[in-house]
Structures are given as structure tokens and as C-alpha cells.
Amino acid sequence: MKRASRSFVGAKAAGITLAVIALTLLPSLTSSNYFLGVAVSGLLMTVAAAALNLVYGFAGLLSFAQLGFWGVGAYCSAIIVMDAGGSFWSGVLVAAVVNALLGLAFGFPILRTRTHAFVVATITFALLCNLVARDWISVTRGPLGIPGLPAPYLLGYEFDRSARFYYIALGYAVLALCFLYALGTSRIGLTLKAIKQNEPLAQSQGVAPLPYKLAAFTVAAVITGMAGAIFAFHLRVVDPLIFDFYYMQTFLIIVIIGGTGSFWGVVIAGGAMVILPEVLRFSNDLRMVIYGAILVAAMIGMPRGVAGWMEDRRLASLRARLR
Amino acid sequence: MTPLLEVTNLMKAFRGVRAVDGASFSVQPGSITGLIGPNGSGKSTAIDCISGFQRANSGSVHLEGRAITGLPPQQIARSGLTRTFQDVRVYDGYSVLENLLVVAKPFETTSWADAFLRNAKFREAEREAQGRARDFIDLVGLTKLIDAPALILSYGQKKLLAFAAAMMSNPRIVVLDEPVAGVNPTRVNEVAEIVRRANQAGTTFLVIEHNVEFITSLCDHVIVFDRGRKLTEGPPLEVHRDPLVLDAYLGVEPGHEPNLVRAG
Amino acid sequence: MTVDPTYALELILNGLMLGLLYALIAVGLALIFGVLQVVNFAHGELMMLGSFTMSLVLPFFGLSYWPSLAVAVIITAVFGAAFYEFLLSRVGQGEFERSILITLGLSMVLLYGAQYIFTATPRMVDTSWGFDGIEIGAIRMTWTRIVAAGVALAAFAGLYSLLRWTQIGRAMRAVAQNRDAALMVGLKPRTVSRNAVTLAAALCGLAGGALAPIQLVQPGMGQPIIFKAFALVIIGGLGNIPGAIVTSLTLGMLESWIGGFYDIVWQEGSVFVIMIVVIILRPEGLFHRGGIRVG
Numbered sequence: 001m002k003r004a005s006r007s008f009v010g011a012k013a014a015g016i017t018l019a020v021i022a023l024t025l026l027p028s029l030t031s032s033n034y035f036l037g038v039a040v041s042g043l044l045m046t047v048a049a050a051a052l053n054l055v056y057g058f059a060g061l062l063s064f065a066q067l068g069f070w071g072v073g074a075y076c077s078a079i080i081v082m083d084a085g086g087s088f089w090s091g092v093l094v095a096a097v098v099n100a101l102l103g104l105a106f107g108f109p110i111l112r113t114r115t116h117a118f119v120v121a122t123i124t125f126a127l128l129c130n131l132v133a134r135d136w137i138s139v140t141r142g143p144l145g146i147p148g149l150p151a152p153y154l155l156g157y158e159f160d161r162s163a164r165f166y167y168i169a170l171g172y173a174v175l176a177l178c179f180l181y182a183l184g185t186s187r188i189g190l191t192l193k194a195i196k197q198n199e200p201l202a203q204s205q206g207v208a209p210l211p212y213k214l215a216a217f218t219v220a221a222v223i224t225g226m227a228g229a230i231f232a233f234h235l236r237v238v239d240p241l242i243f244d245f246y247y248m249q250t251f252l253i254i255v256i257i258g259g260t261g262s263f264w265g266v267v268i269a270g271g272a273m274v275i276l277p278e279v280l281r282f283s284n285d286l287r288m289v290i291y292g293a294i295l296v297a298a299m300i301g302m303p304r305g306v307a308g309w310m311e312d313r314r315l316a317s318l319r320a321r322l323r
Numbered sequence: 324m325t326p327l328l329e330v331t332n333l334m335k336a337f338r339g340v341r342a343v344d345g346a347s348f349s350v351q352p353g354s355i356t357g358l359i360g361p362n363g364s365g366k367s368t369a370i371d372c373i374s375g376f377q378r379a380n381s382g383s384v385h386l387e388g389r390a391i392t393g394l395p396p397q398q399i400a401r402s403g404l405t406r407t408f409q410d411v412r413v414y415d416g417y418s419v420l421e422n423l424l425v426v427a428k429p430f431e432t433t434s435w436a437d438a439f440l441r442n443a444k445f446r447e448a449e450r451e452a453q454g455r456a457r458d459f460i461d462l463v464g465l466t467k468l469i470d471a472p473a474l475i476l477s478y479g480q481k482k483l484l485a486f487a488a489a490m491m492s493n494p495r496i497v498v499l500d501e502p503v504a505g506v507n508p509t510r511v512n513e514v515a516e517i518v519r520r521a522n523q524a525g526t527t528f529l530v531i532e533h534n535v536e537f538i539t540s541l542c543d544h545v546i547v548f549d550r551g552r553k554l555t556e557g558p559p560l561e562v563h564r565d566p567l568v569l570d571a572y573l574g575v576e577p578g579h580e581p582n583l584v585r586a587g
Numbered sequence: 588m589t590v591d592p593t594y595a596l597e598l599i600l601n602g603l604m605l606g607l608l609y610a611l612i613a614v615g616l617a618l619i620f621g622v623l624q625v626v627n628f629a630h631g632e633l634m635m636l637g638s639f640t641m642s643l644v645l646p647f648f649g650l651s652y653w654p655s656l657a658v659a660v661i662i663t664a665v666f667g668a669a670f671y672e673f674l675l676s677r678v679g680q681g682e683f684e685r686s687i688l689i690t691l692g693l694s695m696v697l698l699y700g701a702q703y704i705f706t707a708t709p710r711m712v713d714t715s716w717g718f719d720g721i722e723i724g725a726i727r728m729t730w731t732r733i734v735a736a737g738v739a740l741a742a743f744a745g746l747y748s749l750l751r752w753t754q755i756g757r758a759m760r761a762v763a764q765n766r767d768a769a770l771m772v773g774l775k776p777r778t779v780s781r782n783a784v785t786l787a788a789a790l791c792g793l794a795g796g797a798l799a800p801i802q803l804v805q806p807g808m809g810q811p812i813i814f815k816a817f818a819l820v821i822i823g824g825l826g827n828i829p830g831a832i833v834t835s836l837t838l839g840m841l842e843s844w845i846g847g848f849y850d851i852v853w854q855e856g857s858v859f860v861i862m863i864v865v866i867i868l869r870p871e872g873l874f875h876r877g878g879i880r881v882g
Contacts, residue, residue, distance in 0.1 A: 062684050062687065062688075109867045110863075110866070110867065112867075113866055113867065115683050116620075116626055116683060117866045119626065119687060120626070120817050120862075120866065121862075121863055121866045121867075123814070123817070124814070124817075124818070124859050124862050124863050124866075125863070127814055127859055128856065128859045128860070128863075131856050131859065132856075135856070182439060183439060186438050186439050186441065187424075187438040187445075187449075188435055188438050188439060190417075190421065190424065190425055191425055193414075193416065193417075194414055194417070194425040197414045197415065197416055197417075198412055198413075198414060200376065200396070200408075200412070201408070201412040201413070201414070202397075202425070203375075203376075203395065203396035203397045203400070204374065204376075204396050204397075204400055204405060204406055204408070204489075205397075205400055205405065205425065205426040205488060205489075205491075205492070206397050206400035206401045206405075206426065206492060207397055207425070208395070208397045208398075209397075215435070245810075249691070249695060252688070252691070256688065283703065285699045285700075285702045285703035286699070286703050288695055288698075288699035289695065289696050289699045289700045289703060291692075291695060292691075292692045292693065292694070292695025292696035292697075292699065292700075293692065293696055294692070295688055295689070295691060295692030295695065296674060296689050296692035296693060296696070298688075298692075299678060299685045299688050299689040299692065300674065300677045300678070300689070303682075303685055315472060315474060315475065318471075318472070318475060319475050322475065
């Protein structure tokens with residue numbers, strides 16, 4: 001957390017307000033369903049990336065389990081609507097609850113493990129979820145998945161058009177991001193980052209790391225699960241491909257480029273990652289090749305992302321001034 | 324007087340090598356007690372066991388009469404014993420003030436909900452914590468650098484910051500692990516003065532150090548460690564002249580069995 | 588349950604072969620982890636590289652097996668060496684997250700790159716042996732499978748000798764056991780690390796090349812194998828080679844048997860569950876020890 005000058009804060013506030021206004025007016029600015037679809041994807045994936053940022057950037061846990069929660073959320077909402085006759089809204093709620101329980105149950109034992117073991121365990125979790133989705137046919141309908149998800153419905157209003165569904169995604173994104181921002185800038189966020197920087201030091205100061213890590217892990221699980229639940233209804237179908245590593249890689253790229261631990265860096269990167277491919281019109285495969293190359297380059301040159309790089313420059317100039 | 328900290332028969336072995344071998348000593352409340360001994364005598368391991376960073380194989384540690392043996396470090400800290408580290412540890416990514424505010428949370432009466440909502444109760448506790456932090460920053464003389472990122476502090480300044488952080492929770496006893504190692508000799512007296520002032524305000528100190536002058540000027544009581552246990556103890560001047568102590572530091576007299584003790 | 592003996596034998600032999608190839612990959616992974624402390628996410632893609640090279644080079648040699656395999660191994664090894672030299676070596680020792688992410692980036696480039704260039708369509712790879720094989724009683728075994736198993740065994744023998752008796756191998760074991768001590772006696776970490784990566788890549792190339800005529804070759808072929816390899820390395824203990832081998836063979840057998848009698852479904856799931864349980868209970872793996880043990 002840095003002390004920003006008055007003008008910078010003012011500019012920031014203006015920028016945010018402008019962005020929110022632009023996003024709210026987007027459906028009026030474009031009639032293309034395609035672009036609105038891209039915007040929906042972008043919003044939801046940015047939320048998932050922000051949640052990953054909470055676990056990785058704040059708590060220091062490189063957790064691939066996020067992919068699992070994303071997909072579980074998607075299946076939850078689909079199953080609730082298609083097989084249990086519930087509403088879309090209850091589906092999202094169930095996704096939240098299920099992921100909360102899953103996050104706690106899985107997080108509790110696994111958060112005690114170190115580094116490599118933790119990463120591999122979370123990957124395994126995601127793979128297990130994929131497996132269950134593929135093979136627990138009685139519940140998930142197996143590889144064919146659950147197609148034909150209807151549009152959400154609220155008090156007689158049907159969110160059947162892209163423009164209307166867009167507002168669900170936008171509304172959730174704003175809520176989730178505000179929550180994550182509030183959490184990140186609170187004392188809880190401060191403590192999480194302390195644990196990430198130097199866990200033994202934090203312990204010697206009376207901080208118990210496990211509750212904090214578990215909280216971050218579970219919050220990220222819930223937020224990502226709900227994003228996935230909404231995403232399913234954007235795709236109008238859920239199948240095991242929701243667990244494709246492509247999603248995890250996208251979340252990861254957004255966090256890495258934006259800067260681990262930086263809220264705004266991740267949000268902006270999320271936007272860029274969505275807009276750029278559309279502007280540059282790449283094939284999906286080539287885009288992922290470029291993401292991979294960016295990841296490699298970032299790890300060598302800018303491991304803490306754009307935000308981290310900016311922070312380093314600020315520190316360098318500070319150091320120079322002190323001499 | 325009941326000792327503030329009582330260590331009884333502490334034993335810690337690493338793959339068969341006894342770094343701490345039946346160590347027993349106590350620290351009186353209100354004192355500044357020194358802990359000296361040659362390299363490899365088991366001081367650091369003993370401190371790690373006391374502060375919860377290592378699990379002792381046997382023996383016990385009592386703080387104000389309560390057993391703290393085997394507790395995790397965070398619980399020991401909350402019970403009133405904090406420490407600094409030999410490899411000076413601070414949060415590089417935080418400012419001096421933020422470094423201290425991190426410590427404040429566990430000792431406050433606020434909950435996560437309070438922290439998240441930033442309600443009145445939390446803001447009140449936050450104000451109090453900020454005030455306390457500034458007091459300690461003033462105590463160690465880092466006032467001008469209060470908002471500077473810890474990353475750019477000098478080695479000595481980081482040590483002062485670590486000291487302030489260890490004091491932040493108003494502990495009963497602070498264990499200082501080589502507080503003036505690597506510090507500019509001209510600054511050593513400043514550090515001693517800071518410790519003295521903190522002690523006068525009521526905090527007990529257990530100081531591990533090699534710097535003879537520092538120990539002699541600061542401590543009212545010194546415990547000497549050798550080969551994993553207490554060799555002797557007493558006022559600093561006596562201890563430094565004790566032939567047993569000199570032997571321990573300089574070599575072993577013929578007839579004494581060498582005991583392989585793991586360094587650290 | 589009465590088991591047809593020939594069927595059982597087929598399953599065993601098939602399991603052994605699978606296990607041996609998994610083991611090649613797992614051992615490479617363990618090697619890289621032991622020496623560099625890096626979990627190589629691109630390991631499966633290195634194998635895929637070997638398979639693709641094999642499939643592309645075979646026509647040039649008139650479908651002759653051995654030269655093609657040699658080329659596959661060499662190309663993959665060189666690629667591994669280059670990756671280490673220019674990219675991986677820039678990532679510091681203790682920064683395991685950076686190493687995970689950089690290898691993840693490489694895997695993305697390789698996998699999606701292959702998909703972009705060659706499309707995701709699986710390809711069949713033919714060798715000069717075709718589907719010829721030998722028959723022992725009622726059991727039929729194709730040459731490609733027999734040779735694959737033989738090659739794997741030879742590779743293990745070679746690897747064992749290398750690690751046990753050569754300077755290069757001893758250097759790797761030294762660095763894996765105690766990096767600082769190894770540095771102090773003058774071993775150059777960069778050289779040792781490069782050797783380890785090159786060797787592991789060569790093993791992947793070998794496994795990939797041997798697997799190409801047996802399985803369908805496609806860009807994503809490395810993915811399921813790599814996750815199983817993780818499982819093996821975790822269960823066997825990161826950096827522990829005999830552990831990795833034993834677990835691989837067991838897994839190969841297990842898969843073969845379970846696949847033969849039960850729903851293929853359960854085998855993958857059970858492996859993952861076992862892996863998670865092992866990670867929780869014994870993060871260092873079942874055959875715990877630091878460094879690379881050779882025996």
C-alpha cells in the first residue's frame with residue numbers, strides 16, 4: 001500500500017468512474033452480440049483472475065484448484081436448473097455454497113503442505129473434478145454434458161438477449177471486484193501479504209497463518225465458483241471442457257501480467273487480455289502460443305507483472321533520491 | 324521471585340546430534356539477561372525451541388508459570404514472548420509503519436468482520452495501534468523513515484525496525500537474537516540505550532550476543548552456554564573472567580571429553 | 588474369478604511396457620527436480636516433441652526405426668539443452684513459482700504451437716515393421732512394443748551406469764543431495780543443471796519416439812501422461828529415482844489390469860486420490876529421501 005499523491009488519486013477515481021459508465025452503456029454502444037459475448041467472458045474471467053490473485057498474489061499460494069472451483073460452479077448451476085428445477089439464481093447460490101464447503105474441506109488438509117506438493121495437489125484436485133465430470137454420468141451426464149441451458153428468469157423478466165445477460169455478468173463482476181478490493185485493502189489483506197512475504201516472521205508476531213490462508217482459499221473458491229456458474233449460462237452448455245486448462249492458463253496470464261498482488265493491475269490486464277485478441281484477430285491456438293511466450297518472457301523479465309515493474313521503478317527513484 | 328521464563332532440561336537432537344542437551348536456566352522478570360557461548364553451543368537452537376520454531380525432544384519451557392513447550396510460534400507470541408531473528412527479518416514490501424501495523428491485528432480485540440467493514444470499533448483500535456506504532460518508531464529513532472519502504476533501509480535500520488516490531492505487542496519478554504551483530508560499532512551504544520529504555524518501561528529481555536562490551540554494559544545477569552547446556556551464570560564481569568568460560572571459548576583442556584555439537 | 592492365462596500374460600506384458608515408458612518420463616522429471624528443484628510442467632510436451640519428431644522423420648529414413656528414433660532423441664535433447672541455457676537458467680534457485688510458470692509457459696507454446704501447425708488431428712505413425720510381431724503361443728506382440736520395452740530397459744541400464752559410475756552422473760547426485768557442498772567442491776551448477784535437463788529431455792524424446800508407433804500421436808498426448816508422471820514422482824518422492832521407477836511400474840501394471848477387468852474410469856481417479864492422500868500424509872513422498880538415490 002503506497003501513499004499516492006492527491007492528483008493521482010483523483011485521476012484514478014475519474015478513470016474508474018469513466019470505465020464503469022462505459023461498461024454500463026456498452027450494450028447501447030454496440031448491437032453486436034458477438035462483442036457483448038466477448039465482454040461477458042472478459043468480465044467473468046477477470047473476476048476469476050482477481051480471485052486467483054487473492055490466493056496467489058496476496059496469500060502466496062499458487063493454486064490450480066481455482067480451475068476446479070470454476071467448473072464445479074458451472075456444473076452446480078446447470079444441474080440445479082436442469083435437473084432440480086431451480087432458478088438460475090438459486091443455481092448460483094448453490095454453486096457458492098458447494099464451493100465454500102469444497103474449499104474448506106480441501107483447503108484444510110492441503111494448505112499445510114509446502115510449495116511443490118501444494119501446487120501438484122491443487123492440479124490433481126482440478127483433474128479429479130474433470131474426471132468426476134466426465135465419469136459420474138448419473139449426475140453430470142458425462143462427456144456430452146448438459147446442453148440447452150435456458151436464459152435466467154426473474155419476476156417475469158427474461159434475460160434472453162445478450163444485452164440483458166450482459167448486465168448479470170456486469171453486476172456480478174462489480175460486486176465481486178468491490179468485495180475483493182475491500183478485502184485486499186483491509187487489515188486482512190495486509191496480514192495475508194505479510195504471511196506471503198515472510199511466514200515465520202508473521203508467526204513470531206502472533207499471526208496464525210492457516211486461518212488466513214484457508215479464508216483466502218475459500219473466498220477465492222466461492223467467487224470463482226459463482227463466476228463459473230454464471231459463465232455456464234453464457235455458454236448455454238456445460239461439459240467437461242469447462243475444466244480445460246485453457247481457462248486456468250488464462251486466469252494465470254492475467255494475474256502474472258497485471259502483477260501478483262496488485263488489484264488494479266489484474267483488473268486492467270483482464271480487460272486487455274479480452275480486448276487484444278479480438279483486436280488482433282488471432283486463431284485460438286496462436287493466441288495461446290503467444291500467452292505462453294508472454295508467460296516465459298514475464299518470468300524472465302517482469303516476474304511481478306506490470307504493476308510490480310512500476311513499483312520497482314518507483315523504489316529505484318526513491319533510493320536515488322535518498323542518496 | 325518466580326522466574327518469568329523457566330527452561331527445564333531442554334533437549335533437542337538433530338539426527339542423533341544433541342544441539343541442546345539438558346539445558347536448564349531461568350530469566351527473572353524485569354531483567355536484561357544475556358545468553359552467551361561459543362559457536363555451536365546450542366544457543367540458537369535453544370531459542371528456537373523456546374520461541375516455538377523448533378520442537379524440543381524433551382524438557383519444558385514455562386512462561387509466567389504457564390507451559391509453552393511445543394506450542395506454535397504464534398501462540399507463544401500471544402502468550403507474551405516475542406523474538407527477533409539473527410538474519411534480520413522485516414517485510415520488505417511494506418513501509419516501516421505498515422511493518423508494525425501487521426503485528427497489531429492479532430493483539431487487538433477486533434474480528435475479521437470488524438476489519439473488513441472498517442466499523443467504528445475497528446477504526447478506534449486502528450487509531451490506538453497507529454499511536455503505539457509511532458511511539459515505538461520514535462523509540463528506535465526511525466521517525467523520519469516512517470513511510471519509507473523497508474526494502475531501502477540499511478542493515479542497522481532494519482534491525483531497529485525488527486526490534487520495534489517485536490515490542491509492538493507489548494510482550495512480557497523479548498528474545499533478541501544477536502541484535503548488534505554486523506551493526507556499526509558507533510551505533511552499538513545507541514542500541515544498548517534503546518534496550519535499556521524499553522526495559523525501564525517494564526519489558527524483560529533475553530539477549531544472545533557475542534559482543535562482550537555490549538553484554539557487559541547492558542546485562543545485569545549472564546548465562547553461559549556450552550555444548551548444549553548451561554555452563555555457568557552470574558554477573559557479566561564475573562562470568563567473563565571465569566576460567567571455565569574462557570576454556571569453552573578458546574579450547575578444551577586435556578582430560579575433557581569433546582562432545583560433537585552441531586553448530587547453531 | 589477364472590482368468591484366461593494368455594489374457595493375463597498379455598496384460599502383464601502390456602503393463603510392463605507401459606510402466607517402463609512412464610518410468611522413463613517420471614525419472615526425467617525426478618532428475619530435473621532433484622538437480623534444479625524445478626517441477627517441469629513442459630515435460631509431457633517434450634515427450635510429445637519426441638513423438639512428433641519421430642512421426643515426421645520416419646518417412647525420410649524410409650520408415651526405418653532406429654535412425655528415426657535417434658533423431659527424435661537428439662532433437663528433443665538439444666531442445667531441452669537450449670531451453671535450459673537460454674531461459675530456465677535465468678530463474679533463480681529458490682524461486683519455485685517462477686520455474687513452474689516458466690515451464691508452464693513453455694508447455695503452452697509447445698502444445699498450442701503443435702496444434703496450430705499440425706492441427707489437433709491424431710496421426711498414425713508407421714514404421715518399417717508395420718504390425719509385424721512375434722507369436723508366443725496365443726499371445727501376439729508387435730515388434731514396436733517389444734522394442735519399446737527393450738529400449739526403455741536399455742535406457743535404464745545406461746542411466747544407472749551414468750549416475751553411478753560417471754563423473755557427470757556423480758555430479759548430478761551431488762548437487763541434488765547438497766547444492767552448497769557441491770558448489771564448494773567446485774562443481775559448476777550451470778553445467779550440472781544443463782546436463783540434467785538435457786538428459787531428462789533425451790529420455791522424454793526416447794519415450795516419445797518409442798511411443799509414436801504404438802499410440803496415436805497428437806499435440807495433447809503429453810498432458811495425461813504428465814499428470815500421471817507427477818503422481819508417480821510425488822508418491823515415489825520428488826527426486827527419488829528408484830521410487831519413481833517402482834511406482835511407475837506398479838502404475839503401469841495397475842492400469843493394465845484394472846483397464847482389462849474394470850471400467851477404465853476408476854484407474855485414473857484412484858491414482859489421483861492416492862496421490863492427494865500421499866501428499867497430505869507424507870509430503871515428501873513414500874520413499875522419502877533428499878537428493879537422487881540410485882540404489
